[in-house]
Amino acid sequence: MIDLLGLVPAILRVSTPLILAGLGVHVSSRAGVLNIGIEGMMLAGALAGVVISALTQNAWLGLVAALLAGAVLAALLSVAIHLLRADLVLSGIALNMAALAGTTLALFALTGDKGISSSLPSLTLPMVRLPLIDDIPILGPLLSGHNVLTYAGLLAVPLVAILVNRTPLGLAMRAVGENPEAAAATGVPVLRVQVTALLISGLFAGAAGAFLSMGYVSWFSQNMTAGRGFIALAADVMGFGYAWGTMAAALLLGTTEAITLSLQGFGVPSELLQAIPYLVPVLAMVIHARRRKRREAH
Amino acid sequence: MIRNALAETALTLAIVFVVVALVLVPLAMTQADPVGVVTTFLFGPFKSIRHIGNIIELATPSMFCGLAVALILRAGMFNLGVEGAFFLGGLGTVAAALILPLPGPWLAPAALLAGAVIGSSVCVVPGVLRARYGASELVSSLMLNFAALFIGLYVLNVWLRDPAAGAMVSFKIPADARLPRLIEGTRIHIGVLLALAACGLGALYLFRTAGGFESRIAGANPSFAAHLGLDVARIGLRAQILGGLIAAFGGGIEMLGLYQRFSWQALPGNGWTGVTVAILARDHPALVIPAALFLGWLQVGGDLVARNFDIPNEAVGLMQALLLVTVTAAALTRNPRLLRAFGARSPGAAR
Known part of the structure; x- marks a missing residue:
């Protein structure tokens, strides 16, 4: 009934922001900072990309602005939790609230419209045709011709895995995430490690946002992330602490979303399918927690 | 002290x-008239009985959600399912009001009860998963908020939708189930009295009963509570059930008090406002009342400024x-x- 092969481009398109943001959540979570503000950072990145690409007429500058916007919000979150010593979760919620309100205010100030940025001549990031692979029948159209950020997201997976598992920074991050007091006692600069992890997380969120407004569609609209940041949180939870796991979970959740989208207009009540990306992670958490509990019992 | x-x-x-x-x-x-903006924002909400009514209208759901969050946070639980519970409580109440074949005076209480039980699931499920498996109630409740939204929209679309109405809204809530208005010229309904009573009872529960005392100990210092022999998991679960019921009841009150049909297409945000209210009130049920009124004042002020300025x-x-x-x-x-x-x-x- 469903043409799965034909769905591959759609799956990659829908999964790209989930992979990018999921990696962002993954990096900060390794350092013990659950980045609930990822949704707000994505939203800020999406708007910054549209505005700067429209102003400069350069899509790459738009992307840089999106990355910076994500990082700036990550820095603000760090100020809230490290400098002001506010609660991490509440600060994350506040960041999401502030980003939703702030992007709306900024959009209104720039365009006079609260809803959508279509009056701004913003650009999109290019599609990439892979040489050689592009010419292979069947495989070519599946693997080639996707947005540059789709490839960036897939390439980032092994890089993040190496960063977390094979570098001194990654080791320090995991030490801080496991037990900050013990890490501090052995001389790990806990604060610097957490701030770095948060900033990387913000860069990924900015990239995810840029994809939404400069790839997935070519405009910014109010609250356009629509809960994707929370699906990214879910992808990290389902990834059980591995970058590859996060990617696999993001692809799985993206696939259900792509199927939902393809079934729209066929009289299938899509609302139940839309609930799946939020129910599966809860099941995964239960399985994970049960296994951990059994292991501890032995 | x-x-x-x-x-x-x-x-x-x-x-x-x-x-x-x-x-x-x-x-x-x-703006061209900055002083006008500030005075409109600060004093505009008190200039007419209708606007004062708006403050109280907005404060009513905030009191329920703020109380729910305060009770949950006091027990040391970080369950953010209040947002989804409020939404699903509203939907469940409307569904029950449309389906239950009850005579007039019984309809509203029965529908509210049904809605509270249905909606509370968004807080209860993460609570159970935490108590039984040690799974983080924070993450699962964030997920279930959205699951509740889409399952709720499914129920609305398939069972409650009025095909005669243009948009995706439910059939009209029966007139018998609507809550009576209290003051002429405003939309203030009987729900505000229930919200005030709930906050009062919440304060009594937290500071004058054994259950509330247990809850405060478990929240302030879980390992100390465990040393005392308290069942911390059960206490946490109890707070989340209570919070879920209160938030979902608030959603039902909101629907029967202000709406003709169920028309929410997204999470309404009252739960998040409830988090702010609880934090401003420092998790004290009685202080939830002024905190909710204060945020209501800000919201009405903001609406007035939006209407009169850019x-x-x-x-x-x-x-x-x-x-x-x-x-x-x-x-x-x-x-x-x-x-x-x-x-x-x-x-x-x-x-």
Whole structure:
């Protein structure tokens, strides 16, 4: 009934922001900072990309602005939790609230419209045709011709895995995430490690946002992330602490979303399918927690 | 002690004042009449009985959600399912009001009860998963908020939708189930009295009953509570069930009090406002009342400014976000120098 092969481009398109943001959540979570503000950072990145690409007429500058916007919000979150010593979760919620309100205010100030940025001549990031692979029948159209950020997201997976598992920074991050007091006692600069992890997380969120407004569609609209940041949180939870796991979970959740989208207009009540990306992670958490509990019992 | 508590309150009020000014003044400066913006924002809400009514209308759901969050946080649980519980409570109440074949006076209470039980599931499921498997109630409740939204929209679309109405809205809520209005010229309904009563009962529960005492110990120091032999998991679950029921009941009250049909297409955001209310109230059920009224005032002020000037009411969202951070910021609220400046005697001894 469903043409799965034909769905591959759609799956990659829908999964790209989930992979990018999921990696962002993954990096900060390794350092013990659950980045609930990822949704707000994505939203800020999406708007910054549209505005700067429209102003400069350069899509790459738009992307840089999106990355910076994500990082700036990550820095603000760090100020809230490290400098002001506010609660991490509440600060994350506040960041999401502030980003939703702030992007709306900024959009209104720039365009006079609260809803959508279509009056701004913003650009999109290019599609990439892979040489050689592009010419292979069947495989070519599946693997080639996707947005540059789709490839960036897939390439980032092994890089993040190496960063977390094979570098001194990654080791320090995991030490801080496991037990900050013990890490501090052995001389790990806990604060610097957490701030770095948060900033990387913000860069990924900015990239995810840029994809939404400069790839997935070519405009910014109010609250356009629509809960994707929370699906990214879910992808990290389902990834059980591995970058590859996060990617696999993001692809799985993206696939259900792509199927939902393809079934729209066929009289299938899509609302139940839309609930799946939020129910599966809860099941995964239960399985994970049960296994951990059994292991501890032995 | 009292002197220090007063200093803490004064400091919180000062932070609130600074935050409101920090957002309002720069936005006002963008307009031709900045003084008009500020006076409209601050005093406009009190200029007519209708606007005062709006404040109370907006404060009613905030009281329920704020109380729910306060009880959950007090027990040391970080369950954010209040948002979804409020939504699903509203939907469940409308569904029950449309389906239950009950005579007039029984319809509203029965529908509210059904809605409270249905909606509370968004808080209860994460609570059970936490108590039984140790799975983080924070993450699962964030997920279930959205699951509740889409399952709720499915129920609305398939069973409750009125095909005669243009948009995706339910059939009309039966007139018998609607809550009576209290004051002519406003939309204030009987729900506000229930909200006030709930906050009062919440304070009694938390500070005058054994259950509330257990809850406060378990929240303040779970390992100490466990040493005392208290079942911390069960206490946490109880708080989440209670919070879920209250938030979902609030959603039902909102529907029967203000709406003709169920028409929410997204999460309404009242649960998040409830988080801000609970934080402003320092998780004290009685202080939830002024905190909810205060946020209602900000929202009405923001709406009036949006109607009369070129400033969207999202400015209030920005204020809420800043309040959430600054009021929980230990570096500000636990700062001995700041506390002393506001009249505290021995630093750090407050609370």
